[in-house]
Amino acid sequence: MRFKKLDLNLLVALDHMIETRSVSAAADKMFMSQSAMSNALTRLRDYFDDPLLVQVGRRMEVTPRAEAMRPAIRDILVRIEATIDSKPEFRPEDSTRVFNILLSDYSLRVLMPTVFRLLDRYKSSIRLNLHAQTDLPQVLLERGEIDLLITPEHFVSNDHPTALLYEDRYVVVAWAKGKFADVTMDQATYQSASHAVMVPPNAAKSLETSLLTQCGIERHIEVQTFSFTNLPHLITGTDRIATVHARLAKLLAPQAELVTYPMPAQLPPLRQMLQWHAYRDNDPGIIWMRELMSQAAQELP
Known part of the structure; x- marks a missing residue:
């Protein structure tokens, strides 16, 4: 043409x-x-x-x-x-469409197992490509390289529509047989402890690091990793502590032998959002996937 x-x-x-x-x-x-x-x-x-x-x-x-x-x-x-x-209607049981979803390993562990169970329940034949989080996810959304973005509200773009999936909070975890197995996790104890933390791509600050900095709390960091889901296992058998999402801590505590404490500071809740390109707001396939994600979030414990 x-x-x-x-x-x-x-x-x-x-x-x-x-x-x-x-x-x-x-x-x-x-x-x-x-x-x-x-x-x-x-x-x-x-x-x-x-x-x-x-x-x-x-x-x-x-x-x-x-x-x-x-x-x-x-x-x-x-x-x-x-x-x-975009087609007049979307039939998930007949469609072979591929959806590209960008998310963190935290969302992958907490939300996506329920999403896949729902896909099987609906006998859907669609395919999902799950992409690891990047430092500039909005660029991939703008370019149409991803269909859906799952990210904290703090990182969404104002140029495209969003929907709240669920809320979470941060907690402190420690090895159940270590130095911090039975303590009062106040601010002084938290700041004096050795921490393992997740560092996002491009060495950017994670959300909880930014929130803690706003509260005037600095951590003594000994271990940095690229993965949220590895943090609980990295402190098992050590006297380090970590700050993780409560839903993730609940899932991994039995495997990693953890105890959990409330945060020593009042941090706002984590609001996990779903975002899609404005041009695809009326795409029947995207609408169906949004509804499926919302249903999965509602079925979380």
Whole structure:
């Protein structure tokens, strides 16, 4: 299809080249030969009268013109994808649609087992791709690379719709046979203890770290990990403590031999949200998945 003498298929190629900064990687994504992708780049350069991608050292960089066009191109493609994916009705028992969901390992452990049980209950034939949390999940949502995002309310984008799934709170956990097996977990004890903590991608602050900092509480951190669900097991057999979600602590306490204490500070509840792209607000498949996620959250203990 052409619009103002531009083959619109070239916009898809340009989108991939801008994202990957590579002709060969973009060709792989579109199942094209590298020569075909190079030809597409040549045609795009001629049309826009701009090099678009230029070689800088061992890698390619986008020109200011290409960077300026990127949001509009992605916006057009997401709109088209949303229109194509959206059908008059959605039948989960007949659909083979793949839904891409981005979430933390905490949500994976607490919520998703119930989601999968519901999928079996409804005899759904859909498929789920679960993606690990990143430092900029909103970018993947904007680009249409994920269908649903599960994240604390603190991290949602104001540009897209959201729904509350459930609330949780933070608790302190310690090894049931260690130094902190039977203590008063006040602020002084909490701050003097050695902690194991989860550090998000790109070394960003986790939500509980930000909340504790706001309360003026600093922790003596000895262990950092990338996983919430590993924290309880990492302190088993040690005199370290960890701050985890109450729902996660309840699930893992028997396995990791833990005792649980209330937080020594009043932290606001964790509100776990579901977010989707505004263009897919009326997508019957997304609506069905949102309702399924909500039902799963309601069935949590």
